[in-house]
Amino acid sequence: MARMTSADRPLLNRRLAEFGTTVFAEMSALALRTGAVNLGQGFPDTDGPEEVREAAVRALRDGRGNQYPPGPGIPELRTAVAAHQERRYGLSFDPDTEVLVTAGATEAIAASLLALVEPGDEVIALEPYYDSYAAGIAMAGGTRVPVTLRPAGGRFRLDLDELRDAVTDRTRLLLINTPHNPTGTVLTREELASIAELAVERDLLVVTDEVYEHLVFDDAEHVPPASFPGMRDRTVTISSAGKTFSFTGWKVGWVTGAPALVAAVRSAKQYLTYVASGPFQYAAAEALALPDSYFEAFRADMLAKRDVLAAGLADAGFEVFRTAGTYFVTTDIRPLGESDGFAFCRALPERAGVVAIPNAVFYDHREAGAPYVRFAFCKRTEVLTDAAERLRRAFTH
Numbered sequence: 001m002a003r004m005t006s007a008d009r010p011l012l013n014r015r016l017a018e019f020g021t022t023v024f025a026e027m028s029a030l031a032l033r034t035g036a037v038n039l040g041q042g043f044p045d046t047d048g049p050e051e052v053r054e055a056a057v058r059a060l061r062d063g064r065g066n067q068y069p070p071g072p073g074i075p076e077l078r079t080a081v082a083a084h085q086e087r088r089y090g091l092s093f094d095p096d097t098e099v100l101v102t103a104g105a106t107e108a109i110a111a112s113l114l115a116l117v118e119p120g121d122e123v124i125a126l127e128p129y130y131d132s133y134a135a136g137i138a139m140a141g142g143t144r145v146p147v148t149l150r151p152a153g154g155r156f157r158l159d160l161d162e163l164r165d166a167v168t169d170r171t172r173l174l175l176i177n178t179p180h181n182p183t184g185t186v187l188t189r190e191e192l193a194s195i196a197e198l199a200v201e202r203d204l205l206v207v208t209d210e211v212y213e214h215l216v217f218d219d220a221e222h223v224p225p226a227s228f229p230g231m232r233d234r235t236v237t238i239s240s241a242g243k244t245f246s247f248t249g250w251k252v253g254w255v256t257g258a259p260a261l262v263a264a265v266r267s268a269k270q271y272l273t274y275v276a277s278g279p280f281q282y283a284a285a286e287a288l289a290l291p292d293s294y295f296e297a298f299r300a301d302m303l304a305k306r307d308v309l310a311a312g313l314a315d316a317g318f319e320v321f322r323t324a325g326t327y328f329v330t331t332d333i334r335p336l337g338e339s340d341g342f343a344f345c346r347a348l349p350e351r352a353g354v355v356a357i358p359n360a361v362f363y364d365h366r367e368a369g370a371p372y373v374r375f376a377f378c379k380r381t382e383v384l385t386d387a388a389e390r391l392r393r394a395f396t397h
């Protein structure tokens with residue numbers, strides 16, 4: 001048989017073929033070219049607390065973390081993560097066997113999937129899903145089974161019957177994200193209790209992405225899935241310093257869970273980055289020990305930003321879904337006489353001088369996500385006011 005040449009065969013392998021380019025690159029390029037206000041990608045345009053930045057500088061100067069840190073992460077950070085889980089949620093984890101430091105939540109997600117998913121296993125993810133989930137499942141050789149969150153009563157909701165029906169004999173894992181990007185939904189205690197019951201009944205592993213755990217608004221409450229009966233030994237909990245402390249470039253994340261789960265994730269993680277972010281691990285340890293007043297002020301600040309952007313979008317004529325958590329507002333563009341989020345977002349920089357992301361990119365069922373568009377509000381207030389004004393001008397006559 002003739003050997004396949006590169007002419008016969010695409011370079012990017014079959015597992016990753018569908019992930020060639022992301023919409024974020026296209027939209028950021030559009031923002032640059034048109035001078036539009038970029039509310040596409042979710043990163044803050046101001047840095048986090050000065051004392052946390054100084055802690056990183058001190059670590060770097062003192063020669064802490066400039067060489068390979070320990071594989072599981074520096075003890076100071078593992079202890080700080082365990083103390084945080086205890087203080088916020090009453091969950092106790094042994095810093096030595098039940099905490100693992102990763103290169104951001106992104107590596108924690110990838111390592112969890114690579115460690116726990118066998119080729120052919122089905123992984124259920126809430127749709128719309130964060131873009132790295134689909135790629136992580138694909139790299140692990142798993143099959144993604146999306147369960148769609150649908151709008152009802154002003155927020156996106158999980159249909160528990162649909163979730164139950166999605167479980168098959170091949171389901172290995174539920175991949176949960178709360179607070180949820182891009183919809184801004186925070187799963188309620190009741191919803192999480194039902195998810196936990198299902199996981200126990202069907203003996204499923206659960207991986208939960210809680211990077212927005214400190215960004216919950218109004219009367220919403222973040223409850224870690226690991227805190228429900230029967231869940232501690234089957235749940236890998238993931239979070240990171242990026243969103244909570246506004247240092248998304250530092251890439252310090254962590255995993256907490258039962259020793260066997262953390263050991264499994266570590267097996268994959270050690271051959272991805274092995275270790276990362278040495279000096280920033282010291283800074284993240286100090287950040288996690290900040291007083292409650294930091295977390296409260298951060299939340300209040302982001303809540304005010306949400307309100308500026310949501311009000312601007314509503315004035316411009318969008319239907320605005322209630323954001324109970326995260327950096328994002330999801331809108332419905334149909335009241336503007338539009339229905340295709342992709343076309344809308346491609347035209348928006350020219351039309352209004354604003355960049356947003358079509359939620360359809362976070363869906364397998366693209367038509368289910370077609371009319372929704374996501375705007376990020378983790379930006380300076382004057383930037384949000386400017387964007388709101390541009391949208392009002394473009395859409396109201």
Ligand SMILES: *Cc1c(COP(=O)(O)O)cnc(C)c1O
Pocket residue numbers: 042103104105106107130177181209211239240241242243248251252253
């Ligand atoms: C930003 C984000 C991540 C990635 O976190 P890092 O710590 O930067 O790797 C993971 N999950 C969700 C839902 C996010 O929004």
